Amino acid sequence: ENFLSDEECELLIELGAQEEYKPSSQLGQIKFDGSYENIKSRGRTSSNAWCLNKCWEHTTTQAIHERIEDLIQVPAENYEYLQLLKYEEGQLYEQHHDFIEHQAERAEGVRILTVFLYLNDVPDGGGTRFPMLNQTIVYPKRGRALIWPSVTDSDPNMKDGRTEHEALPVLQGVKYGANAWVHQREFKKVYEIGCV
16 A cells, blocks of 8 residues: 555656557567567557656656565566556456566566556456455555566466456546566666567
8 A cells, every 4th residue: 555655646647648558469479580469459458658768767767666676675677667557447458467478588587576556546446356366356546556476486487377367347437557567587678679
């Protein structure tokens, strides 16, 4: 609770608008160069924007990353840039997992943790449900941070199937959030040279 202040939440929502929310996509087929296509998803109907350039350089964004680093004790260089999310009424993200198998072969390694930041209260719906964890549902609350592992403790290259999750449909209002995905190894330098 209260991981982010009201002002930080508002700023991230505003930065998402500046970076321009676009329909969310998912990984498609592998291309000849080893990268993957991005395709429009029927099971993920939200919009997102990536917190790059001025968004990433903003002092508030930097402070949020430092706070995440203090909390989970993993260097911020291992995080993907924040993915800023917007779910309008009726939008959802069907059951999925944040673990991406082919990343085990890449320099950054797989996603080991997800830090999800709720940026606003939602009048109805929009919860994050974990079907394999006794149907646990966490509802949006401004400033709340939710953390879950993508891998097992015993093998950091093995997906922890218990953390399959879904973003339930927003029934009233708009839901704003942010994903901070944390990798085994440094992500940002690898991203900057185009090797992710």
